[in-house]
Amino acid sequence: MPFVHPSAETYFGIPGYVLSWVILIAALALFSCTLYQRILLLRSGQPDPRFSQLDRRFLGLIRYGLIQKKQLRYFGAGIIHYLIFTGFIILSLRSLDLIIQGLGGGYELYWLKGSFGGFYNSLKDVFELLVLAAGLWAILRRLLLQPERYRRNGDPGHQSEAYLVLGLIVFLMITDILFEAGRLASTSQVSRGWLPAAALGAWTLSGSLPSTGAVLSSTVYWLHLLAFFFFLNFLPLAKHFHIITALPNVFFRKLEKGGIKPARWGIENPEDLDSLGVGRLTDFTWKHLLDFFSCTECGRCSDQCPARAVGRPLSPKMFTIKLRDYGYSKEENKIAMTGGLITTDEIWSCTTCGACEEECPVCIEYIDKMIDLRRHLIETSQTPKSFNSVLMQIEKTGNPFGKPASKRADWTKEVPGLLVPILKAGDEAEVLYFVDGYASYDPRVQIIAQAIVQGLHRSNIQFGILGAREKDSGHQVRRLGEEGLFQNLLEENMETLGSRRFKQIVTTDPHAFNTLKKDYPGDLPVMHYSQFFLPLIQDGRLKPAKALAPGDVYTYHDPCYLGRHNGLYDPPRQILKTLPGMNLVEMQRCRDRSFCCGGGDVNLWHEIEGEEMRMAGKRVRMARDAGANVIVTACLFCLLNLEDAVKTAGLDKEMRVTDLMELVVSTI
Amino acid sequence: MHIIVCLKQIIDPETPAEDFRVDPAARRAILPQDRGYVISDYDANALEGALRLKDRGDSKVTVFSLGEERTKEALRKALGMGADEAILLSDPLYDDADSFAVAHVLSQAIKKADPFDLILCGRQEGDWDAGQVGSGMAELLGLPSATCVGGIEVQDGSIIVERIVADGRETIELPLPAVLTISSEIGVPRYAPLKGVMAAFEKNIPVWNAEVIPPAESRNRMLDLFIPVRKEEECLFIEGDTPEEAGINLALRLRNAKLI
Ligand code: SF4
Ligand code: SF4
Numbered sequence: 001m002p003f004v005h006p007s008a009e010t011y012f013g014i015p016g017y018v019l020s021w022v023i024l025i026a027a028l029a030l031f032s033c034t035l036y037q038r039i040l041l042l043r044s045g046q047p048d049p050r051f052s053q054l055d056r057r058f059l060g061l062i063r064y065g066l067i068q069k070k071q072l073r074y075f076g077a078g079i080i081h082y083l084i085f086t087g088f089i090i091l092s093l094r095s096l097d098l099i100i101q102g103l104g105g106g107y108e109l110y111w112l113k114g115s116f117g118g119f120y121n122s123l124k125d126v127f128e129l130l131v132l133a134a135g136l137w138a139i140l141r142r143l144l145l146q147p148e149r150y151r152r153n154g155d156p157g158h159q160s161e162a163y164l165v166l167g168l169i170v171f172l173m174i175t176d177i178l179f180e181a182g183r184l185a186s187t188s189q190v191s192r193g194w195l196p197a198a199a200l201g202a203w204t205l206s207g208s209l210p211s212t213g214a215v216l217s218s219t220v221y222w223l224h225l226l227a228f229f230f231f232l233n234f235l236p237l238a239k240h241f242h243i244i245t246a247l248p249n250v251f252f253r254k255l256e257k258g259g260i261k262p263a264r265w266g267i268e269n270p271e272d273l274d275s276l277g278v279g280r281l282t283d284f285t286w287k288h289l290l291d292f293f294s295c296t297e298c299g300r301c302s303d304q305c306p307a308r309a310v311g312r313p314l315s316p317k318m319f320t321i322k323l324r325d326y327g328y329s330k331e332e333n334k335i336a337m338t339g340g341l342i343t344t345d346e347i348w349s350c351t352t353c354g355a356c357e358e359e360c361p362v363c364i365e366y367i368d369k370m371i372d373l374r375r376h377l378i379e380t381s382q383t384p385k386s387f388n389s390v391l392m393q394i395e396k397t398g399n400p401f402g403k404p405a406s407k408r409a410d411w412t413k414e415v416p417g418l419l420v421p422i423l424k425a426g427d428e429a430e431v432l433y434f435v436d437g438y439a440s441y442d443p444r445v446q447i448i449a450q451a452i453v454q455g456l457h458r459s460n461i462q463f464g465i466l467g468a469r470e471k472d473s474g475h476q477v478r479r480l481g482e483e484g485l486f487q488n489l490l491e492e493n494m495e496t497l498g499s500r501r502f503k504q505i506v507t508t509d510p511h512a513f514n515t516l517k518k519d520y521p522g523d524l525p526v527m528h529y530s531q532f533f534l535p536l537i538q539d540g541r542l543k544p545a546k547a548l549a550p551g552d553v554y555t556y557h558d559p560c561y562l563g564r565h566n567g568l569y570d571p572p573r574q575i576l577k578t579l580p581g582m583n584l585v586e587m588q589r590c591r592d593r594s595f596c597c598g599g600g601d602v603n604l605w606h607e608i609e610g611e612e613m614r615m616a617g618k619r620v621r622m623a624r625d626a627g628a629n630v631i632v633t634a635c636l637f638c639l640l641n642l643e644d645a646v647k648t649a650g651l652d653k654e655m656r657v658t659d660l661m662e663l664v665v666s667t668i
Numbered sequence: 669m670h671i672i673v674c675l676k677q678i679i680d681p682e683t684p685a686e687d688f689r690v691d692p693a694a695r696r697a698i699l700p701q702d703r704g705y706v707i708s709d710y711d712a713n714a715l716e717g718a719l720r721l722k723d724r725g726d727s728k729v730t731v732f733s734l735g736e737e738r739t740k741e742a743l744r745k746a747l748g749m750g751a752d753e754a755i756l757l758s759d760p761l762y763d764d765a766d767s768f769a770v771a772h773v774l775s776q777a778i779k780k781a782d783p784f785d786l787i788l789c790g791r792q793e794g795d796w797d798a799g800q801v802g803s804g805m806a807e808l809l810g811l812p813s814a815t816c817v818g819g820i821e822v823q824d825g826s827i828i829v830e831r832i833v834a835d836g837r838e839t840i841e842l843p844l845p846a847v848l849t850i851s852s853e854i855g856v857p858r859y860a861p862l863k864g865v866m867a868a869f870e871k872n873i874p875v876w877n878a879e880v881i882p883p884a885e886s887r888n889r890m891l892d893l894f895i896p897v898r899k900e901e902e903c904l905f906i907e908g909d910t911p912e913e914a915g916i917n918l919a920l921r922l923r924n925a926k927l928i
Contacts, residue, residue, distance in 0.1 A: 271866050381719075381750065381858040388859045395862070396704045402682055484862025 006218035007102040017104030020225070024099065027229035034236045038293065041327055045286035047265045050252040057251050060363075065250040070361040074300060076141065080134045081361075084169065087131035088243070094124045094176070095228055102225060118193035125180070125197040132173040132197075139166045149299030149317075162297070165240055168231050175224035177201045182217025238324070239297045246362045249294040252287050253363035257354065258565035259518030261285075261368045263375060263483050270483050277375025277481060279338050281327050284369065291364045292324040301356035301366070306596040307349040311612035314349035316356040316366050338376045347373045348384060349608050351615070352479050353560040353596035374481025386606045387480060395485055398471035398492075399437035400605075409467040411439070411446040418457050422467035425499040431456060431463035432502035434526075436512040437472045438636050444643070445636045448508055451665040452529050456506075458668060459533075459541045463506075469496045473507075475515035475561075476604075490520055497524070506532045510561035510635045517566070528562055529661055530572040530634045537578050537664070544667040547581035554584050555628035556660075557619065557642065558594035559635030572634045572660050579667050587626040595619050597633075599641035616645035620655065634660040669727040669822065670782055671718040673751065674774050674789040674801070675711035677735050677742035680704050681794045688895060695893045707742045710790025712857040714850035717820060718788050719750045719858065725822075728752045730784075732777055734762055734770055743873050748864030749857070755781065759877040765886055771804030772884035777876060779809065784845060786827070791816050791849040802849035812846045818853030 007016035063069050068085065071078035142150060142162065150159060181201025205216070235241055242249075263270040263277070265285065270276060278284055301316040302308050308315045319342065326341055335341055350370045357366055377383055383391075393402030412420035423429055433456065439449035456463045474489035497505075505526040507513040513528040536542045548554075556576060562568045569591045576584055589595045598615030620642060623631045631646075633639050642657040679699050687700035707715070718729045731746040733739050734757040743754035757777055765773065778784060787809075792799030799815075806813030818837065819830035831838045832851045906921065908914030922928045 271863060273863075276861075276863060378859070378861045379863065381861075383859050385856040388856060391859050392706075396680065396706070404684075482859075482861060484864075484866060488862060 004214065005101060006221040007104055009218060015104075017102060019222075020099075020102030020104070023225060023229060024103070027232060030233050031236070034233065038236055038241075041281075042286050042289050042293075044282040045284055045289045046282075048261075048285035048287040049265055050287055053255055056255055057253075060253055060255075061247065061251045064253070064361070064363060065247045068361065070359065073359065074298075077147075077298065080138045080141070083130050083134035084138075087127045087134070090127045091124055091131070091176075093120065098176070098179075098221070098224065099228075102221075121193035121195060125177075125193070125195045128173045128177055129197045129200075132170060132177070135166050135170040135173065139163065139170070142166075147299075149303040150297075161238055161240075165231075165234070168227055168234075171227050172224060172231070175220040175227065178205075178220040179217055179224060181205055182214065182220065236293075237328075239295060239321075242294045242296045242362060245290060245294040246296070249287075249290050250363050252290065254357075254365055254368070256518065257357070258514045258561065260371050260478055270487065275376075276379050276483055277338075277377070278369070278372040279336075279376040279380070281323065281337055283376075284372070288365065288369055289327065291369075292320055292327055294362050295320040295324065295364055296362060297321065298361065300359040300361065301364070304355040304359045304593065306353060306355065306598065306615045306618075307351060307608075309595070310598070310615050310618060311610060312345075312349035312608045313343065313610055314346045319346065319366070319369075320364065338373050339382055342373060344377060344382060344384070345608055345610070347377065348603075348606055351560070351596045351598060351603050354564040355560075355593070355596065358564050358592050371479055371481055374479075375483055376481075378481040383480075384606055390605050391477070391480070391482055391485060394437075394472050394477060394489070398489070399441060400472065400476075401437065401441045403441050405468040408435075408440045408470060409465060411435075411441075411449055412453070412465070414446070415450045415453055418453060420453050421464040423464035423500045423502075426501075427464065428501040429462055429464040430502065431461050431504045431506050431532075432497070432500065433463050433465050434473070434505050434507045434512055434516065435465055435470060436507065436509050438640075439508040440470070442636075442640070444640065445508075448636060448639070448659045448661055451659070451661040452506070452508060454665050454668075455529075455533055455536075455542060455661060459536045461536075464500075464502075466496055466500070471496075473509075473512035473515045474519070475511040478515065478519060486519075494520065494522075504532070508636060510559045510566070511637070514561045514565055528566075528568060528571075528634070530562070530575060531568060533661070533664065534571045534575055537575055542664075542668065544579045544664055546667045548579055548663075548667060550581060552583065552630050553628045554582060554630045554632055555587050555623050555626050556584065556590070557587070557597065557623070557631050557633045557638055558591055559633060559638050560594065560596050562634055563594050564592055572632075575660060575664060576632060579663065585626050585628055587622045587628075589622060595622060597635075597638040597641040599637035604637060604640070614641070614645055614648070616641040617649060620645045620649055620651065624651075624655065629655050631655070631657045632660055632663060633657065669721065669725070669786065670784045671721060671727055671729050672778055672781070672784045672787045673711070673715045673718045673729060673731045673746070674778075674787065674805070675715060675731060675733050675742060675746065676708045676790075676793050676795075677705050677733060677739045678708045678793060678795040680706050681709070685895060685898065690893055690895055692893070695890045697893065705738065705741065706794075707745060707857075708790055708794040710792060710794070710850060710852065712790075713852050713854050714788040714790050714848075715746055715749060715751065716857040717817075717848075717850050717854040718786075720855065721786075721820065721822060722750065730755065730781065732757065732774055732781075734758070734765070734773055740873050744865050744868035744871075745860045747868035747871055748860035748862070748866075750864075754871070754873045756873055756875045757877075757881060758875050759879075759883070761878040761883045765883065766888040767798045767800035768804055768888075769884045769886045771801045771808055773881050774801065775805045775808040776881045778805070780876075780881065786845060787811070787847040788850055789847075791851045799849070802847055806847035809847070812842045813848065814840060814842060814846070815849045816851045817848045818851050820848065820854070 007020050009016045011019065071081050177197045178201050180195060180198035184195065184198045184202045235243055264273055267273055297317060299317050305316050322341055347370060352367045354367060390400050394400055397403060398405055409422055433452065435449050438445045471489050471492050474486040477489060478486040505516060505524055506529050507526060508529060510528055513526055516524050516526040533542060556573055558569060576582055596615055597619055631642055633642065639657055639659050646652055646655050646657055683700060689698040691698055721727050722729055729751040731743055731751045731754045733743055736758060739756055743756060747754055757773055762773060778787060787805060789802045803813060803815060814829050814831055816832045817829045818832045821828040826841055826843050827846065828839060828841050829848060831840065832853055906914050906918045908917050
């Protein structure tokens with residue numbers, strides 16, 4: 001019996017192709033309506049310049065969008081996603097073909113006939129099998145293995161939606177396979193290529209009447225079409241919108257890590273703004289709204305988030321989902337967003353470590369959003385009281401301790417046999433050592449500053465510090481959302497830096513390093529000390545000679561603002577490897593998956609209720625699991641926190657924490 | 669409700685004593701140059717108390733201060749925290765005013781301003797610690813007052829306040845208008861975001877001088893001013909391998925010193 005296309009048949013007196021047109025027009029109309037709503041929401045966002053450096057953007061699109069570089073960081077899920085994604089690309093042509101077939105024209109795309117058609121049909125058939133397998137595997141994986149990051153407890157994502165969509169994918173594959181099988185069984189037409197899936201389907205149907213093949217073919221065709229358009233309309237309703245928005249989202253991704261967006265793009269002076277920060281959904285930039293559309297709810301961000309790992313009330317995934325649902329549901333006038341839907345504890349729980357952003361396969365941003373929410377809290381006086389005194393001290397004295405500026409260089413008096421020059425306006429030095437507040441005043445951290453100046457001195461570098469004229473770099477202040485105070489600090493520091501001449505700025509602290517590099521204007525030539533000393537050690541100007549105590553096992557903890565935000569994973573490790581007798585092991589979470597110590601930014605001054613254990617405590621445990629008894633860091637906040645955690649855990653007899661430079665100087 | 673807050677700008681109390689000099693002839697303190705000025709702590713609490721009342725309902729907060737031109741900084745900060753208006757009382761004739769003279773000028777100024785319902789000020793200043801201006805104003809204005817207040821509830825036409833007293837807390841009711849001196853228990857002052865403080869530069873802060881509010885004669889006379897000799901104290905850590913052992917060592921030391 002010759003094959004009759006389902007759209008050429010008549011159903012209750014209505015020609016099949018008419019049905020096709022009705023379905024197509026209705027589905028597209030509905031889809032356009034939803035899309036229009038989404039575009040309206042997007043357009044209500046604030047400006048965000050994301051059209052610069054197009055070459056880098058296209059490259060990123062290929063790397064993260066098409067090759068999906070980040071997918072395989074979660075191997076199992078990555079493979080499934082690859083299969084479904086590739087299948088989606090290949091099969092979209094087939095879907096187009098099936099829709100066109102239904103509209104009553106030539107029943108088939110012209111170029112799917114002939115030899116390309118044969119090849120394509122075989123390819124799509126193979127991929128239908130692969131996607132089918134991947135879909136079933138994904139469903140079983142969710143059901144049986146239940147990876148923690150999808151689970152509902154405390155993280156009520158849209159789990160049922162995932163099943164629905166996976167079910168739809170499986171259904172689409174099966175219906176198309178059966179459609180092709182029915183056609184294969186009921187026709188002896190010229191070969192349409194090697195069709196393993198269809199052959200498999202036909203084989204299961206063999207033995208049934210030829211008419212069964214025709215009926216089946218027709219039924220599954222309509223079911224397939226309906227499922228397809230249902231799927232299309234379902235996309236923009238929740239997480240599967242990423243199928244449409246992920247690529248643009250990747251294209252418009254934030255190119256420079258570490259820096260913080262200005263209070264409002266396009267406004268030079270924050271004082272010109274009526275209000276700072278984000279208090280309503282439409283205060284977010286359009287790109288940040290696009291982020292909400294694009295989240296796939298894969299939970300990788302939350303899986304990596306240290307705040308969540310220690311039981312703080314923050315899950316980046318839920319942050320995005322809540323804001324997305326809020327945006328779609330027009331709840332905006334009913335409950336407050338900042339401090340209501342997103343609680344203040346959530347907002348202050350974030351350490352701005354960047355683990356979530358590093359992991360997110362579709363380049364969703366968190367840190368800038370958090371800071372924008374904080375800016376609003378600061379402006380509306382909803383800041384935790386613990387920050388008040390710190391901010392007031394910084395404002396008053398330029399350091400978080402509230403100590404007099406005149407005592408800022410007192411630590412230099414204790415460096416044996418070495419006079420540290422303080423640069424005055426007009427002075428010149430090869431290196432300007434930017435000490436920052438903690439290294440200037442905290443007795444434990446002063447030891448690091450002293451090690452650094454000893455290192456500089458031993459390498460015969462002509463250097464100087466700013467002494468009383470140096471102000472807090474403002475890194476924490478900016479990340480706390482106090483943009484006004486940050487701008488003040490920046491201006492004062494820029495003025496001081498501008499009146500001294502130097503080739504290089506060296507900092508103690510990755511935070512100061514990051515802010516001078518990313519938040520300050522004018523491309524300051526700034527380096528973290530680990531970067532600066534590495535070549536000096538390599539070319540022998542600084543020579544670690546004394547062997548380390550035998551028996552110690554060292555591990556290096558990557559500070560977030562050195563590693564993830566600035567890509568400096570190797571210099572500290574390379575320095576460590578030059579130390580005689582170094583026995584270095586890596587923790588399981590290292591480099592770009594490093595686990596925040598919990599002390600950077602504002603968290604040193606603020607306790608979050610509900611935290612089950614300190615992040616630093618967890619980190620110390622990770623170091624122990626790796627077999628280390630010495631944790632080396634290159635950030636003073638990490639040092640203070642980890643040292644504290646070692647003591648709190650009662651491990652101070654077995655473990656110790658040291659700073660990289662301290663360790664280097666001890667071997668010279 | 670119109671709430672008046674009186675606040676004083678003082679030299680940062682964190683300033684080390686050795687940074688001060690005394691001019692014995694003039695019987696004046698010579699203040700160090702590079703220290704900042706701040707709002708006196710309890711006065712900041714008073715402002716916080718007023719702003720919390722404002723947070724709860726429809727109130728206006730006006731801040732008064734007697735001081736020099738730079739006291740505008742403190743007033744701007746108050747505006748940045750959320751006060752609505754600020755008035756500075758400044759004139760060389762107000763210099764060296766004692767608590768009575770300050771209370772006089774402030775109360776005359778408050779009378780001259782809009783009708784008010786409540787006057788708040790700190791329980792004492794962070795520099796001279798006299799703690800008399802609030803009560804003095806109540807006396808001069810003939811208003812009921814409560815000192816050392818740690819909590820305020822507003823009712824129709826009256827307020828219920830919680831006083832911090834030597835042996836606990838005491839709750840009393842006062843009719844309005846009234847004068848309260850506020851203690852730190854009222855709550856930590858909110859942070860004034862710098863943007864708000866900068867925005868306050870745009871606001872006009874009227875300055876009233878002795879022509880507007882005539883000064884009053886001070887009633888105190890300074891006889892002498894000096895910096896007390898600093899006692900050197902030694903801090904000792906009692907060691908011990910276990911907390912129990914440290915406890916025993918401490919007891920032994922105290923006994924040796926014939927303290928127990
Ligand atoms: S930046 Fe770090 S702490 Fe903040 S949400 Fe992301 S992973 Fe969590
Ligand atoms: S934000 Fe990114 S990593 Fe987190 S759930 Fe969404 S897609 Fe996954």
